[in-house]
Amino acid sequence: MIADHQxxxxxxxxxxxxxxxxDALRYDLIALLVVLALAAAGTLTPREAFRGFSDPAVVLxxxxxxxxxxxxRWGIAEVLAQRLLGVGRRTxxxxxxxxxxxxxxxSGLLSSVLSNTGIVATLIxxxxxxxxxxxxxxxxxxMPLAYGSxxxxxxxxxxxxxxxxxxxxLRDHGHAGLGLFDFVHLGAILLVVGSLYFLWFGRFLxxxxxxxESLTEHYRVPQFVSEVxxxxxxSLNGCTVGELxxxxxxxxxxxxxxxGEGGALxxxxxxxxxxxxxxxVVQGEPQSLVTLRDxxxxxxxxxxDVEGTRLFSSDxxxxxxxxxxxxxxxxxxxxxxxxxxxxxxxxxxxxQHGHVRPGAMAERRLVVGDSLLIxxxxxxxxxxxxxxxxxxxxxxxxxxxxxxxxITLAWLVAVLAAAGVGLLPLSVAALSGAVGLVxxxxxxxxxxxxxxxxxxxxxxxxxxxxxxAFQKHGLDVEVAGVxxxxxxGIESPxxxxxxxxxxxxxxxxxxxxxxAGVIMTPIALSVADALGRDPMALVIAVLSGASxxxxxxxxxxxxxxxxxxxxxxxxxFVRVGTPLTxxxxxIEVVIVPLLWPMHHIV
Numbered sequence: 001m002i003a004d005h006q007x008x009x010x011x012x013x014x015x016x017x018x019x020x021x022x023d024a025l026r027y028d029l030i031a032l033l034v035v036l037a038l039a040a041a042g043t044l045t046p047r048e049a050f051r052g053f054s055d056p057a058v059v060l061x062x063x064x065x066x067x068x069x070x071x072x073r074w075g076i077a078e079v080l081a082q083r084l085l086g087v088g089r090r091t092x093x094x095x096x097x098x099x100x101x102x103x104x105x106x107s108g109l110l111s112s113v114l115s116n117t118g119i120v121a122t123l124i125x126x127x128x129x130x131x132x133x134x135x136x137x138x139x140x141x142x143m144p145l146a147y148g149s150x151x152x153x154x155x156x157x158x159x160x161x162x163x164x165x166x167x168x169x170l171r172d173h174g175h176a177g178l179g180l181f182d183f184v185h186l187g188a189i190l191l192v193v194g195s196l197y198f199l200w201f202g203r204f205l206x207x208x209x210x211x212x213e214s215l216t217e218h219y220r221v222p223q224f225v226s227e228v229x230x231x232x233x234x235s236l237n238g239c240t241v242g243e244l245x246x247x248x249x250x251x252x253x254x255x256x257x258x259x260g261e262g263g264a265l266x267x268x269x270x271x272x273x274x275x276x277x278x279x280x281v282v283q284g285e286p287q288s289l290v291t292l293r294d295x296x297x298x299x300x301x302x303x304x305d306v307e308g309t310r311l312f313s314s315d316x317x318x319x320x321x322x323x324x325x326x327x328x329x330x331x332x333x334x335x336x337x338x339x340x341x342x343x344x345x346x347x348x349x350x351x352q353h354g355h356v357r358p359g360a361m362a363e364r365r366l367v368v369g370d371s372l373l374i375x376x377x378x379x380x381x382x383x384x385x386x387x388x389x390x391x392x393x394x395x396x397x398x399x400x401x402x403x404x405x406x407i408t409l410a411w412l413v414a415v416l417a418a419a420g421v422g423l424l425p426l427s428v429a430a431l432s433g434a435v436g437l438v439x440x441x442x443x444x445x446x447x448x449x450x451x452x453x454x455x456x457x458x459x460x461x462x463x464x465x466x467x468x469a470f471q472k473h474g475l476d477v478e479v480a481g482v483x484x485x486x487x488x489g490i491e492s493p494x495x496x497x498x499x500x501x502x503x504x505x506x507x508x509x510x511x512x513x514x515x516a517g518v519i520m521t522p523i524a525l526s527v528a529d530a531l532g533r534d535p536m537a538l539v540i541a542v543l544s545g546a547s548x549x550x551x552x553x554x555x556x557x558x559x560x561x562x563x564x565x566x567x568x569x570x571x572x573f574v575r576v577g578t579p580l581t582x583x584x585x586x587i588e589v590v591i592v593p594l595l596w597p598m599h600h601i602v
Contacts, residue, residue: 031462052464069451111152142566242270371564504545550577
C-alpha cells in the first residue's frame with residue numbers, strides 16, 4: 001500500500017507536470033509551489049525542503065551566468081562566432097548546408113562552457129546579418145543554432161544547468177558526482193553527428209521562408225497603419241501628443257508626424273505639438289481608425305508608404321527584435337514595463353509563436369522568443385541594444401577584443417583548469433572566478449546581480465527538493481521495481497539505456513529539462529542498484545536525454561528564442577527535430593553501454 005507521504009509526493013509531481021504542460025504558471029513559481037507543498041505537508045522538513053537552494057549546483061550556475069554576461073559584454077562570443085562562421089571575410093556566398101553545419105558546430109563549442117541561451121542570443125544577430133548579406137533564409141540557420149547549443153551542453157559539466165542538477169542528485173544519493181569532462185567524448189560524437197545531419201539529411205527538412213519579404217510585409221503593417229491630415233478646424237490642432245486622450249481610448253498610437261516641405265518624419269514624444277497641415281501616421285485597429293476620422297473630422301490620406309520615408313528615414317529605423325531568456329520583459333506587457341516612455345521607441349507589431357498579432361499590443365504578455373517590430377531614432381535603438389533586454393536584429397559590426405575581454409578569458413581558463421586538475425571543487429573555482437571578474441573591473445557588482453537568471457536557480461533548487469522527497473520516501477525504488485517488472489527481467493544494458501533515453505526525451509518535451517533530469521536520475525540509480533550494476537550508463541542516458549529537446553519550440557528556451565527570427569511553426573520542430581532525436585538516441589543506445597559498461601557490482 002502506498003504511504004500517505006508517497007501519495008503527497010506523487011500528487012505534487014502530477015500537479016507540477018500539469019502546470020508545466022499547460023504553461024499556466026512560470027517555471028520558477030511552480031518550483032516554489034513544489035517546495036511549499038512538500039514542506040507544508042510535512043513530507044520534507046524545512047531544512048530538507050530548502051536544501052536544494054544551497055546546493056553547490058545553484059552557486060555554480062549563478063557563477064557561470066556572471067561569466068556569460070562578461071563574455072557577451074566584451075564581445076568574446078561574438079568575435080569567436082564571427083571567426084568560426086567567416087563573418088566579415090570577402091568570400092563567395094557559402095553553401096547553405098555547410099553553413100548550417102558550421103553554425104551547429106560553432107554554437108555547440110561555445111555552449112560547452114557558457115549558457116546556451118546566452119550563446120543563442122549572441123549569435124542570432126550574427127546569423128541575421130549572414131542571412132541578409134548572402135540572401136540565405138534565416139529559417140535555414142536558426143534551428144541549427146538552437147540545436148547546436150543544446151548539444152554543446154553535453155560536452156562539459158557546466159554546459160547546462162541540467163547537468164549540474166543531476167550532479168547534485170548524484171551527490172545527494174552518496175555517489176561521487178560527475179567530473180568536468182567526464183562525458184566530453186560522448187558529447188563530441190553527438191555534436192559532430194548533429195552537424196553532419198544538417199550537412200546532409202536535415203537540410204532537406206529545414207523550411208525556407210522570408211527571403212524577399214520585407215519587415216513591413218512580414219508584420220502586415222499596412223493593415224494597421226494609416227495617415228490622417230490635421231485640418232485647421234480639427235480639435236487636435238495645437239495639442240501635444242501626450243494630450244491626445246481620445247487616441248489612447250481607442251488604443252491608437254501616433255508613430256510619426258510628417259511635416260514641412262521636405263516631409264520630415266518625427267517620432268513623437270509626449271511633448272511634441274500637433275499643428276495644422278501635419279500628417280499623423282497612426283497605428284491601430286482598422287475600426288478604431290475609422291472611428292477616429294469620423295469623430296474628429298480628419299482627412300484620410302492615401303495608404304501609408306510603409307516602404308518609403310513615412311516609417312523610417314535617415315535618423316529613424318525599423319528593426320526587428322527578439323525577447324531573450326532572462327529579459328525583464330518576460331511575462332510583462334508593454335504597458336506594465338512602460339516600454340515607450342522608457343525607451344522612446346514604438347512597437348508596431350508583435351509575432352508570437354510564428355504568428356503576427358498586430359492589434360492590442362500594449363496588453364499582450366511577452367514570452368521568450370516573441371519578435372517585435374520596433375520603430376525609433378537610431379540612438380534610442382542603440383541604447384536598447386546595449387540594455388540586452390531585447391536582441392536587436394540589425395547590422396553587426398566586426399569587433400576586436402579589449403583588455404577586459406582577455407582578462408575575462410583568463411579567468412574562465414583558470415576556473416576550468418583549476419576544476420579540471422582537481423585543485424578546487426568546481427563550484428568553488430567558479431565562484432572565485434566570478435568574484436575575480438568583479439575585482440578586476442570586468443563586471444560591476446550590480447551587473448553581476450542582474451546577469452543571473454534567478455528563475456533558473458529557483459527552478460533547480462525547487463526540483464532538487466522534489467528529488468529529495470522521491471528518495472526519502474522510497475518512490476525511486478518503487479518506480480524502479482515497476483519498471484523492472486514491466487521489462488520482465490530484460491537486463492540488456494542497451495535496452496535499459498534506450499528505455500531511459502526515450503523516457504527522458506519525452507519527459508523533456510513536455511516539461512523542462514531540469515525537471516526531467518532530477519526526476520529520472522533517482523529512478524535510474526534505483527534500477528541499477530536493484531540489478532546490482534554500475535549506474536553510470538543510465539545516468540548518462542538521463543543526462544543526455546534531457547538535452548535532446550528538439551521536437552518542440554517550447555521544450556527549451558533556446559528553441560523558443562529562434563522561432564521569431566526563423567519564422568518557424570510548431571510543425572517545423574517536429575519535422576526537423578524528430579529524425580535528429582531518433583538518430584542520436586539510436587547512436588547512444590549502441591555506444592553508451594560501451595563507454596560506460598554496466599558491470600555487476602560485487
